[in-house]
Amino acid sequence: MAVEGGGTLSELYQNSKKLLLRTRDGLERLERLELSSSNSLDSPELSVAVKRDIAQIQSLCVDMDRLWRSVAAKSQRDLWRRKVEQVAEEADSLTDSLDKYFLRNQRRVQEAKERAELLGRANGESSHVLRIFDEEAQAMQSARNSSRMLEESHATGVAILAQYHTQRERLKGAQRKALDVLNTLGLSNSVLRLIERRNRVDQWIKYAGMVLTIIILIVFWRWTR
Numbered sequence: 001m002a003v004e005g006g007g008t009l010s011e012l013y014q015n016s017k018k019l020l021l022r023t024r025d026g027l028e029r030l031e032r033l034e035l036s037s038s039n040s041l042d043s044p045e046l047s048v049a050v051k052r053d054i055a056q057i058q059s060l061c062v063d064m065d066r067l068w069r070s071v072a073a074k075s076q077r078d079l080w081r082r083k084v085e086q087v088a089e090e091a092d093s094l095t096d097s098l099d100k101y102f103l104r105n106q107r108r109v110q111e112a113k114e115r116a117e118l119l120g121r122a123n124g125e126s127s128h129v130l131r132i133f134d135e136e137a138q139a140m141q142s143a144r145n146s147s148r149m150l151e152e153s154h155a156t157g158v159a160i161l162a163q164y165h166t167q168r169e170r171l172k173g174a175q176r177k178a179l180d181v182l183n184t185l186g187l188s189n190s191v192l193r194l195i196e197r198r199n200r201v202d203q204w205i206k207y208a209g210m211v212l213t214i215i216i217l218i219v220f221w222r223w224t225r
Contacts, residue, residue: 009067026050057091
């Protein structure tokens with residue numbers, strides 16, 4: 001079941017829980033094969049699928065960790081933080097279990113190969129047995145290579161998401177500064193217009209005072225003649 005990116009916090013959480021159930025089931029199947037099978041030392045397809053599911057859970061944890069921080073209510077934010085941390089801890093536990101499985105399987109392959117070499121030296125029929133275990137070792141190596149590629153892809157995805165988040169915060173800061181500048185310019189224009197109106201009023205008052213003074217002088221001059 002492929003889980004697409006995006007979605008709400010609740011949807012991402014439900015997807016992560018489904019993946020956890022499927023991953024635990026896959027690990028249990030690997031362990032049952034480990035205990036019951038003597039011919040096939042590993043199931044490369046199943047182990048790679050389990051590793052891929054774990055990487056997807058970790059990717060969902062990155063998305064959920066970003067989303068729960070934007071929850072407005074503190075009580076809900078704390079609740080989601082605990083849920084996301086629990087999913088991340090379970091993913092880490094599954095990763096440890098899968099790594100231990102790979103180590104055990106690698107050790108079994110090496111021990112089987114050494115036994116085959118000893119048996120071949122004893123009866124001269126080692127070529128066929130060694131070929132079988134070489135094929136198993138190659139399959140195991142292929143599974144490890146696939147797991148390593150998944151881990152690298154997951155790390156790259158996490159780095160890209162972190163860069164996007166940083167760039168978005170920088171853009172928000174630039175937008176706020178631009179709005180502050182525009183608001184300042186708008187205020188400055190209003191102040192300039194107010195000053196211009198005040199200057200015009202002062203000029204009219206000055207001219208009216210001059211005219212009034214001249215009239216008073218003329219009247220006084222005529223009155224004193």
